[in-house]
Amino acid sequence: MAITITPLTDPDYRAFSRRLAWLAADADGNPVGSAYLRLNSKPSQAHLTELELTVHPAERRKGVGSLLLDAATTAAWENEARIVLADAVAESPGDHFLARHGFTVGLTLVFTRLPLRDTDVPSVAPPTGYELVAWQGAPPDNLIESFTVTRAAMNDAPIGDISYGVEAWDVERSRFVAEVVAQRGDRLHTVAAIHQESGDVVAFTELVVPGDGQADAQHYGTAVRTEHRGHGLARWVKAEQIRQVRADYPELRGLLTDMAESNHAMRAVNDALGYQITHRTHRYRLDRPGQPVSEPRPGASPWTARAR
Numbered sequence: 155m156a157i158t159i160t161p162l163t164d165p166d167y168r169a170f171s172r173r174l175a176w177l178a179a180d181a182d183g184n185p186v187g188s189a190y191l192r193l194n195s196k197p198s199q200a201h202l203t204e205l206e207l208t209v210h211p212a213e214r215r216k217g218v219g220s221l222l223l224d225a226a227t228t229a230a231w232e233n234e235a236r237i238v239l240a241d242a243v244a245e246s247p248g249d250h251f252l253a254r255h256g257f258t259v260g261l262t263l264v265f266t267r268l269p270l271r272d273t274d275v276p277s278v279a280p281p282t283g284y285e286l287v288a289w290q291g292a293p294p295d296n297l298i299e300s301f302t303v304t305r306a307a308m309n310d311a312p313i314g315d316i317s318y319g320v321e322a323w324d325v326e327r328s329r330f331v332a333e334v335v336a337q338r339g340d341r342l343h344t345v346a347a348i349h350q351e352s353g354d355v356v357a358f359t360e361l362v363v364p365g366d367g368q369a370d371a372q373h374y375g376t377a378v379r380t381e382h383r384g385h386g387l388a389r390w391v392k393a394e395q396i397r398q399v400r401a402d403y404p405e406l407r408g409l410l411t412d413m414a415e416s417n418h419a420m421r422a423v424n425d426a427l428g429y430q431i432t433h434r435t436h437r438y439r440l441d442r443p444g445q446p447v448s449e450p451r452p453g454a455s456p457w458t459a460r461a462r
Contacts, residue, residue: 156180156181157178157179157180157186157216157217157218157221158178158179158180159176159177159178159221159222159225160176160177160178160179161174161175161176161225162175162176162177163175164190170194170195170196170199171192171193171194171195171196172192172193172195173190173191173192173193174190174191174193174226174229175188175189175190175191176188176189176222176225176226178209178218178221178222180213185210186209186210186213186218187207187208187209187210187213187218187219187222188207188208188222189205189206189207189208189222189223189225189226190205190206190207191203191204191205191226191229191230191238192204192205193230193233193235198321198322200234200235201235201236201237202235202236202237202239203230203233203235203237203238203239204238204239204240205223205226205230205238205239205240206240207219207222207223207226207240207248209222211247214247219251220255223255226238227440230442231442235442236441236442237316237439237440237441237442238257238439238440239260239316239437239438239439240252240257240437240438240440241263241435241436241437241438242435242436242438243433243434243435243436244262244433244434244435244436249436252436252438253438255440256440257438257439257440258315258438258439258440259314259315259436259437259438259439260314260315260316260437260438260439261313261314261315261316261414261415261436261437262314262414262415262416262434262435262436262437263412263413263414263415263434263435263436263437264412264413264414264415264421264431264434265410265411265412265431265432265433265434265435266410266411266412266413266424266429266430266431266432267370267408267409267410267411267429267430267432268396268408268409268411268424268427268428268429268430269407269408269428269430270396270399270400270406270407270408270409271407273428274428275393275396275397275427275428276393276426276427277393278386278389278390278393278394279386280390281347281385281386281387281390283349283350283351284347284348284349284350284356284357284385284387284390285347285348285350286345286346286347286348286390286391286394287345287346287348287355288343288344288345288346288394288395288398289343289344289346290341290342290343290344291332291335291336291341291342292328292329292332292333293328293332293344293346293355297346297348297355298325298328298329299325300353300354300355300356301328301344301346301355301358302323302324302325302327302328303354303355303379304354304355304356304357304358304377304378304379305321305323305328305375305377306321306323307377307378307379307380308321308375308377309321310380311413311414311417311420313414314414314416314437315439316437316439331374335362339365340362340363340364340365341362341363341364341365342360342361342362342374343360343361343362343363343395343398343399344358344359344360344361345358345359345391345392345394345395345398346358346359346391347378347382347387347390347391349382356378356379356382356387357377357378357379357382357387357388357390357391358375358376358377358391359373359375359376359388359391359392359395360373360374360375360376361373361374361395361399361409362374363399363403363406366405367402367403367405367406368403368405368406368407369406369407370406370407370408370409370410371399371403371406371408371409371410372409372410372411373409373410373411376388376391376392376420376423388419388420388423389423389426389427392423392424392427393427396409396427409429411424411429412435415434
C-alpha cells in the first residue's frame with residue numbers, strides 16, 4: 155500500500171512549546187493516520203519532546219505507524235531534542251507498537267476514579283495545629299505567595315526514569331492557571347491546610363469541575379510541604395474536597411486522578427478514600443541514537459504534577 159506522509163501547519167502554539175504535525179494518507183488520498191510532536195522551549199525541558207501518534211484500526215500493521223514515527227523522530231533530532239516521550243495504555247496496540255520500535259518504559263502511571271454516588275468517604279480527624287480554607291479560581295491575595303511556595307513540593311514526586319528539570323512557579327503563574335481554567339468554562343476548586351502558627355498554606359489539593367457540574371471532575375495537583383508531612387494533611391484536604399463537591403455539585407458523578415505507580419504515599423491516600431483503579435499507562439522514552447543523555451536533575455513531570 156502506497157502511503158504519503160504530509161507535514162501540516164499546526165496552530166497549537168503555546169508560551170513554552172510548539173507542535174509539529176504529519177498526516178498519513180493512502181494512494182486515494184484517504185487519511186489513515188496522524189502524528190503530533192510537541193517541542194519544548196522551556197530551558198529545563200528543551201531536551202524533551204512529546205509524541206502523539208494514531209493509526210486508523212483498519213490500517214494497522216501496514217507500516218503506517220512506522221512511517222509517521224520516522225518523520226516525527228527525525229524532526230525531534232533535527233530540533234536538537236534528546237528524548238521523545240509517548241504514552242500508551244498498558245497492553246494496548248500502542249503499547250506494543252512503541253516497545254517494538256525501541257522505546258523503553260520510563261514511568262508507569264496509575265489512573266483511578268472515585269465514584270461519588272457509591273462511595274462513603276471516611277471521616278478524617280483534623281491534625282493539631284492546622285485549619286482548612288477553600289476557594290474557587292485563583293488563590294486569595296493573602297495566601298497566594300505561600301500557596302505558590304507549596305507548589306514546589308511536587309518537584310520531588312516520583313517520576314520514574316525520566317527527568318523533567320525543576321518546574322518553576324511564581325505568583326503570576328499561579329494566577330494564570332486559574333485564568334486558563336476559567337476561560338475554557340470550567341471551575342477550579344482548591345482546599346488548603348493552613349499552618350496556624352505561621353499562617354502559611356502548607357498543603358493543598360486542586361480539582362477542576364466541568365462547567366455544567368456533571369460527568370467527572372479532574373484532580374490537578376496535591377502537595378504537602380516536606381516539613382509538614384506525616385500529619386495526614388493530604389488525606390485531610392482531599393476528604394474535605396470530596397465533601398464539598400458532593401454538596402455543591404449533586405450531579406457530579408466522579409473524581410479522576412493519576413499518579414506514578416511508585417508514588418506509594420499518594421496511592422495509599424487515594425486507596426483509603428475509595429479511589430478505584432481504572433487503567434495503567436506506560437510513559438515511554440526513546441533516546442537520541444549515539445548521544446549520551448545528560449539530563450537536568452529530577453523534577454515533577456508537567457503531565458503528572460497536575461493530577462494526583
